[in-house]
Amino acid sequence: MEDIVVEEINKDKKTIGSVIKAIEIIELLAASETEIGATEISNHLNYGVSATYHLLATLKMCRMIEQDPKTKKYRLGIKLWKIGKQAMEQNNLVTFMKPFLKKLRDLTDETANLTVLDNNEIIYLAQEESKKLIRMFTKTGARAPLHCSAAGKVLLAYLPEDKRNFIIERLTFEKFTDKTIVTKDGLVKELEAIIEKGYGFDDEERELGVSCIAAPIFDFNNEIVAAISISGPTVRFDEEANKRFVEYLLNITQEISNELAK
Structure with a gap:
């Protein structure tokens, strides 16, 4: 995440850590040209494996990300594209x-x-x-x-x-x-x-x-x-x-x- 954002997060005690982590997962997937597995995400972001799986399951349930049924790897979901399109229009x-x-x-x-x-x-x-x-x-x-x-x-x-x-x-x-x-x-x-x-x-x-x-x-x-x-x-x-x-x-x-x- 951007340094200025991290600094604001550190100052604001009202932030929710799990939300920040979920956003970082989305940003990681967005920066990748290929699908990424849970272990790779966990290692890259230094999250615990169990926590990573829970975050991925939540994002998947909300249709923010998708999981390939064969490789079990993750990619961004179509819902994010819709949100992005709305943001662009606004x-x-x-x-x-x-x-x-x-x-x-x-x-x-x-x-x-x-x-x-x-x-x-x-x-x-x-x-x-x-x-x-x-x-x-x-x-x-x-x-x-x-x-x-x-x-x-x-x-x-x-x-x-x-x-x-x-x-x-x-x-x-x-x-x-x-x-x-x-x-x-x-x-x-x-x-x-x-x-x-x-x-x-x-x-x-x-x-x-x-x-x-x-x-x-x-x-x-x-x-x-x-x-x-x-x-x-x-x-x-x-x-x-x-x-x-x-x-x-x-x-x-x-x-x-x-x-x-x-």
């Missing part, structure tokens, strides 16, 4: 970001996207479509891998080092095109370049003919909370256009970060 971040997305869309004439990190993927929270006949479109709530999307790489690059490494170790590096980054070393090198430049680029890494540029959004603690990107056909992302796109994108993301820092 998220004030989307309302706040909408005017900025429209501004970016109008400046670039390309589709503008708002994305956040969700375990080992990004999730699209909002989008303002380009008005051009040929344009990019992604459904709200859609997901994309981290290693081959501009927003994914940006969201990963600005995480604390321990969290970044934790996620990288669990990526599968699926190859979508000949330009997809398929190694840890290649991704780490790309993330270093992103931090140096302040933005990330996807040059047909997930889909041929599609390009994307993304930049980070920071909160009042200077922690990354989201990424904004522009996407469109690669033929419209030439060197001259990219310079303009990057300038518009960085100006707007800086404006948003300044507002969030107030």
